[in-house]
Amino acid sequence: MKDGAILEALAEEIMEDKYYFVAIIGCVEPEVHGPFKTPEERVVRARTHNTRLSLKDGIYWADIIKGELVVGSFMASSMEDGDYICESEGCQTTVVRGTDGKFRNGARLPDGTILCTACDLTSLKVEREAAAR
Numbered sequence: 001m002k003d004g005a006i007l008e009a010l011a012e013e014i015m016e017d018k019y020y021f022v023a024i025i026g027c028v029e030p031e032v033h034g035p036f037k038t039p040e041e042r043v044v045r046a047r048t049h050n051t052r053l054s055l056k057d058g059i060y061w062a063d064i065i066k067g068e069l070v071v072g073s074f075m076a077s078s079m080e081d082g083d084y085i086c087e088s089e090g091c092q093t094t095v096v097r098g099t100d101g102k103f104r105n106g107a108r109l110p111d112g113t114i115l116c117t118a119c120d121l122t123s124l125k126v127e128r129e130a131a132a133r
Contacts, residue, residue, distance in 0.1 A: 015066055015067050017063065017064065017065050017066070018034065018035035018036075018063070018064040019034060019035060019036045019037075019038065019039050019041070019042040019061070019062075019063055020032055020033060020034030020035055020036070020042065020061070020062040020063070020064075021033050021034060021042055021045065021046040021049070021059060021060065021061050021062065021074075022059070022060045022061075022062050022071070023049060023050075023053060023057060023058070023059050024057060024058040024059070024060070025053075025057050026054075026056050026057065027056055027057075027058070032062075033045065033046070033049065034062075035064075039061075039063075042061065043061075043074070043078050043082070044082065044083050044084065044085060044094070045085060046059055046061070046074060046079070047078070047079050047080075047082060047083075047084055048084045048085040048087065048114060050079050051084070051087075051108070051112040051113065051114060052087075052112060052113075058073075059073075059074060059079070060072065060073050060074070061073070061074055082097060083095060083096050083097055084097065084106070084114040085114070086106060086114055086115055086116040086118065086119060087113050087114055087115070088115050088116070088119040091115075091116060091118055091119050093105075093106075093116040093118045093119075094116075095114050095115075095116045105117045105118075
C-alpha cells in the first residue's frame with residue numbers, strides 16, 4: 001500500500017461515525033465504552049451497564065460524527081425501557097423486556113444484575129428461596 005492510500009484509509013476511518021457511552025464513576029472517574037456499530041446497540045449496552053451504577057455515577061452518550069465529538073445525556077426512558085444484555089460471564093444473550101416491563105427470557109436479580117434463561121437461573125432460584133427461609 002502506498003503512502004497516499006494509507007493516508008486515505010486513515011482519513012476514512014477517522015471520518016467514520018462511531019458511537020460510545022461514558023460512565024462517570026463517583027462523579028470523578030470516566031469509563032469509555034465502545035465503539036458500537038449503531039446508536040441502538042450502544043443504548044442496549046449502556047442500559048445494561050447502568051444497572052450496576054450507583055446514584056453518584058452518571059452515564060452519557062458520546063458520538064464521533066464526521067470527525068467531531070458530540071456528547072449528551074441519555075433520556076431516562078432509554079435507560080429504563082427496552083432490552084438488556086445478560087451479564088453472566090460468557091453469555092451476552094439479549095434479554096428482551098416486554099412493553100409490560102416483564103422480561104421474556106430473563107430476570108433482574110436483587111443486586112440489579114440481568115440474567116437470561118440461557119444461563120443457570122435454577123441455582124439462583126434455589127439460593128433466593130433458601131435466603132427467604
